[in-house]
Amino acid sequence: MSQELLAIIEQIEREKGIKKEVLIEAVESALLSAAKRVIDLKPDEEFRVELDRNSGKIRAYRNEEEVTSIDFGRIAASTARQVIIQKMREAEKDVIFNEFQGRVGEIVSGTVYRFEKGNIVIDLLGKAEGILVKREQSHKEEFKQGQRIRALLLDVKKESRGAQIILSRTHPNLVKKLFELEVPEIYEGIVEVKSISRQAGERTKISVYSKNDKVDSVGACVGMRGNRVRNIVNELYGEKIDIVRFNEDIREYIKNALSPAKVSEIKLDKEKLKAEVIVEDDQLSLAIGKHGQNVRLASRLIGWELDIRTKAVQEQDQEKEKAEKALSLGEEETVTVEKAKKKTKKAKKVLASLEGLPGLGEKTIGALKDAGINSLAELVDAGQEGLMKVKGIGEKKAAKLIADAKKLK
Structure with missing residues (x-):
């Protein structure tokens, strides 16, 4: 049983990528819990279980003294199986998450697995499932179940049921990564992609710049007889691509x-x-x-x-x-x-009013208005006799006022 257990653990490590030490520690922890249920252990006593990394033999120690009365063969068979299965599931989730987390922004390949409410579930070569949500799909592209597909790995989210891998076919960086795959000069850094603007399914503009005067940036992207850019256009289902030469x-x-x-x-x-x-x-x-x-x-x-x-x-x-x-x-x-x-x-207007008459004080103006004389016309009409009835106006003053009023009227 001992050697068989180690062989199983090593096989899982090879196939699933789960570290051997992680599995051994999980088995030791499970065996410890199982052993405590079959022996009489006092609260102040120390108890531990070890799985020998070389021989696969299981040993238990109470207060640093080996306990030989426990039949680990029967306990280990059922316990190890349950623990390994559980740890495999947990570790697989972590392995998948870590692997794809490190590939965010890259292109991944897979096959169309199923359709869910407008979303497309992609089988990523048996390792995991990615989801191509509706908003990240091009309206001009149609896929069938089992069809091969490439998409940009947009994001990886850690959830209780495992890693949720979000894919995109509309992001501008998908075009950039496709150019990196098709154009060696871009991959090697000789030609630099300066900027990309994209309307998915319709048209993309990509500006490129050559760091080497002997290499034409646009020509490198187009390729011999347009082969390189044609391959990208075909991948994007006929989307037009304008390759723009960058200029300072x-x-x-x-x-x-x-x-x-x-x-x-x-x-x-x-x-x-x-x-x-x-x-x-x-x-x-x-x-x-x-x-x-x-x-x-x-x-x-x-x-x-x-x-x-x-x-x-x-x-x-x-x-x-x-x-x-x-x-x-x-x-x-x-x-x-x-x-x-x-x-x-x-x-x-000022000149036509009583205020416009020269040498006429406020008291006299007030006396004239009290007598019903409010304008120059009324003053002339009142005549000399009428004006002399107003307090403060004599014969000579009345004659002068009438003469001045006629001039201003």
Whole structure:
């Protein structure tokens, strides 16, 4: 039994990757619990069980003295079996989790196992099951049970039932990893992938840069007769791939990113990372792309906001801007004239009132208003005799007031 137990443990280590020491310690722990149930052990006594790593013999010690009265053969058979099965399950979960945790961000291969509520369960070569959730699936891809599939390992979560392995077919890094597999220059670091923007199932833009002047970055990615990029397109079920040459000059980079459209002029706002791109009328649809796809992906690729305009629209905007400035200046002049008119009107109003008469004090004005004379016209109509009835106004003053009022009236 002893040698047989060791042989089983070593076989499990080889096949399942569970360390031999982990299994031996688990068996010792289980045998200890089983042995305590069959012997009379006092609370203050020490008791331990050891499994010899070389011979496989099981020994028990009470207070460091070997106990020979226990029949470990019968106990070990059932106990070891239960413990090994349990430990195998636990260890397998840890082994799977650790293995796939270290592969996050890499491409994994498997076969379609089953479909669950829109999700696809992938058998990862018998080691584990991965799940391709609906949101990580491309709408243009369809898979059948048993079909071979490659996906990006997005995340690994530790759960009670085991490791949950999340896969993706829509992540931009899937394209990057496919290029690493197909293009040796990228894998070796000669050609660097600077940026990727992707609309899964439709189109991807990938910018590349060569660290070696003798190696053409775009040519290396395309391959002889387009073989390399064609293999990736086939893997992505016909998704279009634009390989963009990276350039430190942002104007050239924008032109490359908007390819195949031809750019006439670029105006940059470096503070806001915005660019106004001017194209000919016949290049507008190419620059924008279907449903704005080309400009949107180019914008994501370079990290700038791009505004595509034709020359005609640019000229219209310039004319509109000039008209708005002229209108603004005209409105300012109008406001100034209106203010002047109001001031003149106000001055005339003051002059037409009693307050506009020279040499007339507040008391006299108050006396005139008490007598029912509130304006210059009423003052003239009152006549000299009428004014002389007002307190403080004599004959000469009345005549002078009437003469002055006629001048201002």
